[in-house]
Amino acid sequence: IIVQIEKGVKEAGGKRERDYLVIVDRREAIQEALERMRTEDTLLIAGKGHERFQIFKDKAVEFEDRKVVQDLLERE
16 A cells, blocks of 8 residues: 555655655654644544554554554653
8 A cells, every 4th residue: 555655646746755754654654743743734644544453464453543643642
């Protein structure tokens, strides 16, 4: 999925590092996005929604976007 999204962004004129980052680890990506936010920014975390697990080729890991965001914000 990451490769497909990146391809579309590049086709639209986006340049890696200038216009977007690729962070495979979902928790790290959410943390980076939260750290980059400024006043009045809106963060859209798309793709998992209500799902409670992140599924990989060989395993499923408990992961809820809402809990991750809440945990990261509480650390600040």
